[in-house]
Amino acid sequence: MSGTRTETRTETHCPYCSLQCGMRLAGRRAPEVSAWEEFPVNRGALCRKGWAAAGLYGGRERLTSPLVRDRGTGEWSAVSWDDALDRVAAGIRAAQAAGGPDAVAVFGGGGLTNEKAYALGKLARVALGTSQIDYNGRWCMSSAASAAIRAFGLDRGLPFPLADVEETDVLVLVGSNLAETMPPAARHLDRLRERGGTVVVVDPRRTPTADRADLHLQPVPGTDLALALGVLHLLVAAGAVDASYLAERTTGWEEVRDSVASWWPERVERVTGVDAHEVRALAALMSGRKVMVLTARGAEQHSTGSDTVLAWINVALALGMVGRPGAGYGCLTGQGNGQGGREHGQKADQLPGYRRIDDPAARAHVAGVWGVDPDTLPGPGRSAYELLDALGTPDGPSALLVMGSNIVVSAPRATHVTARLEALDLLVVCDVVMSETAALADVVLPVTQWAEETGTMTNLEGRVVLRQRAITPPAGVRSDLEVVAGLAERLGSQASFPTDPEEVFAELGRASAGGPADYSSITYDRIRDEQGVFWGGKRLFADSFAHPDGRARMHAVEHRGAAEQPCADYPVHLTTGRVLAQYQSGAQTRRVRSLPDDGPFVELHPFLAARLGVATGEAVRIATRRGEMTARASVVPTIRPDTVFVPFHWVGANRLTNDALDPASRMPEFKVCAARLSPVEEV
């Protein structure tokens, strides 16, 4: 049986990304990581971060007592849990007495377990009565989620197991650097190529993933949509589309076909910077072969992200690929629980089971499980960035509870967001260390992490896995579920808030029953026995899509370009992303001593470096219309000469990024804005 705890080893999963690699842990206070070869997703392979995960323990920065900050002196004082929770409850009551239920907001995270995400959503809707809840997963894959719901009627990042990658003929990765962000997944690329398949990578940088590709297209950041339009134009011209599939399984094809009529390769070249012959080469590769298109943040984190994903979905549908074995479309989710985190109620517009909060039947069902009147449940609230932007304003929340997010580093236009956090009357942060966001708080609540607690995660394939407690938490910390229950009790909530994860999961299953993401048949025992359980089944869309008529909906979309284009003052494109040794805001990995902390740095092409007169290792100032930072130059020929790249794991990158939002997903445009670089003079 898998997933069992023995005296010496606990089978569990990595604390980081959406692959949720299986691993074994031993030890009582600090875990020792070893391979779990039988777990099918990674077969014992781990990336550098996974092998170093034990380094999350033993550091002196771990918080073990609730802390309150004196706003006058800035001094922190340790207080008891009762005192801390009483203060938080009093602050919440004061905020709501003055400003109504929505004066209090909640901000969650895509790394929280399903149980925590569910409990946080219930806390907001039932105990606080606020509509103001959203989470940092809005900034991860929300554009792909929005597009999948529109196209297929259902969003499950990969509607098939990741290993299906090996079965396709042509794999097109748009804006994914999986060889660096989730290296064990890259083995599928190698196996695909060994059996004669072709890998295509679309990325402005020649990444480690692009190094494994047969064809690498390097578009201007923010132009992936135009590339998709051009590819579909060529597929139509070549007669490569699957007419019977389109007639039987889709709607909207004629409008889509007409919308790509003017996207000749030469026009695509002018917009994207990709040579017309390379566009033709991609279309030729896809004609008459089994094709799989996978998008990730590079395609999605744009003000046009939803339409960009829809454009690539159109390509997959036009070829008749979606629902075919070893083919189709999928999104490579990023955060550890990027999938489950968006299914169980911490999104502004959603109830558990991926139900819409404005659907009367969904409200009645969930309210029944919670034992409350559906009319008392609030409606949809603000999206993540819009919520933060409203903090401390006359119409916005004056108190905020943060769980599982380091907003100061990960939010776009971070200087502005930091100012909004500072304008609050009450900021409460649950965390394991004094993160950059916790440092601004009035109350910091120290919570358990990863190997100290049990809970489920849903990986990028929709496979629900079980993280099992393997070690004893330090004295003085509580689980997030206990924090939620403690606050709900102090606020006088009549609803029950269990603190046992398995009990919460069973309730989540009842609340999700009948919804798009239905977990009602999944139990901890099944997860252990089956090495993870796919919700909805292993492969989706084989016979029908989730719209009432069973057909996929194709949407004609237009190229709009990035919200901010280079100009005389800000002449280069700036794009952001990730590196192998760090994870998200770096709050965890920057504290793991065995992982290199070599940031912040900026990648720039030798042509640009020569114009600026800077060499590798020298300091460069990077400025945009929203802020500036200093970073160490890394001069590389692998990036477009008109583009620079800054990883966002360190403070600074998101001071630069643009808060322009996608109209459908409310995704900020993390992936491109206009920037100016200048050398930093020695002093």
Ligand code: SF4
């Ligand atoms: Fe962990 Fe992701 Fe690395 Fe696997 S690939 S070990 S899940 S960070």
